Structure formats: C-alpha cells, structure tokens
Amino acid sequence: MAALPYTIVVGLEVHVQLLTESKLFCGCSTKFGAPPNTQTCPVCIGMPGVLPVMNAKAFALALKAAAALNCHIATFTKWDRKNYYYPDLPKGYQISQYDLPLCRDGWLDVPSEDEAEDRRIRIIRVHLEEDAGKSLHDEKAGRADSRIDLNRAGTPLLEIVTYPDIRSPAEAKTFLQELKLLLNYLEVSDCNMQEGSLRVDANINLHIPTPQGIAATPIVEVKNMNSFRAVEKALAYEAERQWGVFQETGRKLGEVPKQTRGWDEHAEVTRPQRSKEESSDYRYFPEPDLVPVTVTPEEIERVQASLGELPADLRRRLRRDYGLNAYDADVLVNQGRSTVHYFLRLADVCGDGKAAANWIQQDVLRVVHERQISITDFPIPPDTLGEVIRMVRGGRLDTPKGRQVFAHLLQHGGRPQEAVDALGFKDVDDAEVQALCRELVDANPKVVAEVRSGKEKALGSLVGQAKKRNPHVNPARVKEICLELIARM
C-alpha cells in the first residue's frame, strides 16, 4: 500500500449492553424484541418519588470487562446525573458516571495487518450507565407522528472510550472485532449490533506534515454506523473528505469547532448533524438517590484471577502447544470459547493439533454452519472424532474413508468401529500390504527408476495397481511403504 500524505487518527466511543436479565436500576426485563412499552415500570419511566436500586450483576460484569481491558479499577466509584432533554429520556437525565468512573487507563492489544507485533490501543475510561428509550419514526407505515418505546430505558450499558491510537479504518474494525470477541468470551455482552447491544461513535481527524509543522484537521465525530463494515467505510470516506477539504482550504484551517456527522449507509457519505453539546452543558451532578460503590483490592484481585484464558492467550497457546499457524489459531479462537474447547479435547485425543484444526474447519464447522447450531450441539463428541482421526493417522483409513465414517457417525451416531463395520471397510493387515508393495516394486523396475530419479509422482501407478488388487488398502500407506522399499534398494 502506498504511503498516505497524512496520518489518520481515530478514537472510538463504544457502548455495549451488559448481559443481564434485568435493567440497571429496576427489575424490568432487558429481553430484546418485546412489543413497545411492555417492559417498563415507574422507575424506568421516571415517575416522581421512585428510587433506583443498583443491579449487582451489572456491576460484576462491568468489573470483569474492566479487568480484562487491563484497566486501573477504582476502589470508590459513584453515580452522576447527566442532564439533557430528549423525548426518549423520561427522567430528563441519564444516570451515568462522570468524574469517578469505574475504571481508567487500560488497553487492548489487537492483531496488526502488517506488523508482526500486536498493536496496543489504549483505553481512557470505562464506565457504567443506563440506556435511553427509542424514538420510532414510522414514516413508511404512513404515520406522520413519532412514538416512544421505553423498553430499552434503563438497560445497563458499558461505555468504553479509547485514546486516539487507531491509525486506519481497517484497524478500527479490527479493534471492534477484538473487543466483541473479548466481551463474548467473558459473557459480558453479546455485542449484537443488529439488536443495538453494541453501538459505536468514532472521532477522526488527519495529521498532515507541512513545512510549518504538523497540521491537524478539525476532529469529526461520526455517528450512525450500523455494522463494523460501516465503521470501516465511514472512516475511509471521512479521511478522504477531510483530505479534500484540507487541499482546498490549504493551511487556513483556523479554529473550526468539532463537528458531528452521520453516516448515510445508502449514499455511502457522511453528512453534517447537529453539533454535540460540550460536557459542561450536561450539568452533571452526583446522583443523590444512589450510594457510591466501593470495591476492595481483594475483590479486584479475585475478578482478575477469575477471567480465565482470554482470546489473545488462547491464540498464543494454540500456536505454541499445538503447532498451529496464526491463521488456524485465529479461525478457531474467533469461533468462540466452545469451539476452542472442542479443539483442545480433539487434539488431545488424536494427538495431532494440525489434523484436529483441519477436521474442525473443513468438516465440523461446515455442518455447524449448515445446521445453524452451536458446536456444543454438534452430534459427534470430540472423543469419537478423535478416534476417527487416529484411524486415519495410523493408516487404518485413508482420508476419503475417514470422511465417510464421519458422515456415517453424523447420521447414525455410535462408535467409529461400528461405522467402519457398517460401511464394510475391511482392515488390511499391514504385513499383507507390505508383501503386496514388495511384489509391485519388484515387478515395475521402470517406475522404480523414475521415482529414484526424483519423479515421486510415478508412485501413482503403483498405488493404482495396489488398489486394483485390494480395494481396502490405504493409498497413503502403500505410498509410504513403496518409498521406503525403493530408498533401501
């Protein structure tokens, strides 16, 4: 890729919905997809006189995420009211955290495209807050009015703010994928963008070297991006747009205030939106109805110790202990924790990490995707499949027969030996194969000469003859024995 005449500087602000049954300050359900306003109560619709009570599960999940993001976790954290008026915010304020957030100063390492080392994206802060409701503008349904659905009001959110450490639209996407994977592993959030459980805003500007020093274009906050792909596209568009503006206006950038622009998915452009209020406009003040939360250093240690192996650790272990390459390790880890567990068991049973990874990617995951099931519901347990792979590795079955056994087990269940019997695959005694190979080698001096001159392909004719004589022989084994015999001649 040609070097750009500028550096792209991006910081992200991500909101993820925590995987709790109930809302942050009341007992209402957080289940997605219920009819509008059926999951509300006086607390989350902001009736006067009601009192919020903090959801302990939400706080525990937030702590887990904070620990996994390598943050400095505060032992004392409090709630604040963020005041603004909007129809979907019935109380007129959002309960959030302002000056004493849950945690600060963390980081997440993300795989880098062209550098061998991961790239470290630093995190400014992570805090808990409640979600607002949703405005419904059903112009398509022929309605001129707007309606409000408060089912989402009060849903627990984690807000994660990064430093402007991201250097390309692709890296922004990779960061989001890695964050999603991490939070999925921790069972902190499902990060489902379609259901609104992950939302992202991006701040972007360009740093441009000039004879007078580095010029910076005004920071633009991009909103309304509905997929990771949209984030990447919107940022790529915005970088080019800012470069165009810079070239037109030259160095007379002056003091342009921060702008807010929305991504138009269909036109694939960003358009100006109303500019964001400064944080002083929110008139933050401490929430008087909630007590501050204290966390002991022992609790923080306990949470850190309970995280288990995270995606980055697992990738490393699969490469180091199971001999996988970066690509295979990535594919397995990105499938989620249960796929990794299936792999670990399978590799241990069959004794070959690479073979286990291949069978999972080519056979197991194909079925999992076709049937749209989770790997935990995959009908062949890793111990059984491991036995099949052992048979293939040991030469009892060749790969096509191994696949037939796999298909049989998929349909009928049972043990590998039962499948082998049902399919009529006879074991050929290795001594018998050896005798056959000796005969063939002796009878085909021309082929042997070709092989000796380096044309290993010529072996195909011996394998073909062997299969004609005994259809149950394993071609790989025949090849192996013939090579050995020829090498010893």
Ligand code: ZN
């Ligand atoms: Zn409620």
Ligand code: MN
């Ligand atoms: Mn927020």
